[in-house]
Amino acid sequence: MRPLLIAGNWKMNKDLFETLAFLQGLKAYAHKHAEDRVQIAVAPAYPFLVTACDLLKDTPVKVAAQDVSANDDGAFTGEVSATMLASLHLPFCLAGHSERRQYHGETDFVVNTKLKQVLKNGMTPIFCLGEKLEEREAEQTNAVLERQLADGLSDINLLTGREIVVAYEPVWAIGTGKVATPQQAQDAHAFIRNWLMNNYNVAVAEKIQILYGGSVKPDNIRELMLQPDIDGALIGGAALKLEQFTAMLDTSKEVVKIK
């Protein structure tokens, strides 16, 4: 079985003091309740990544960046390169989050360039993709996923499947409180895994962790994580409160015992 990866995406929330308070609490939780099959990650804002890495260095909690520049280095004011992130020894970096696609005009081509930057610098990208409401209603979900996978992973060679994590995040479920049903999520995950099988191979596709994201909360995480092709969660709103985040980790620990 693939381990579950439970990752909190804090987006543009939490100042330094809130970041520290949460991470100290999470560190204490992880010391007491670590379970190898439930991996934990948090993605604080850029200014706090160094502090987060220092604070969590002897714990199983991994730190992720929320985004990365598509460029190598140079005159790109305000951007942060993959080389800079890699110098912090960050294991993970998100690419293609729907908020980047929606508010910053990121195309599949840009996402592909970012994925290559992350991989080239030895980090694991969490490649986010998912359909909009109108696309689902027009029964275009699979076509959209297929395009995002083909363009996003264009010219990316995966040898083991451990090099990348995929996060299926239907846009209509992000931050809306409208969660996909476990069956809707499972269907999309199975479609993604099948695409990976056909375009890489069975062994690679079987290793890739595919996370679900979109209004995951303590009261719905269990049924989602029980689905055979769901290997974790990317969580926004409900990852901002330590008690909710640890409650979802506790549930995930129960799930891995029976999955």
Ligand code: PEP
């Ligand atoms: C996200 O930002 O990736 C996300 C899934 O947010 P939320 O859990 O708030 O829907």
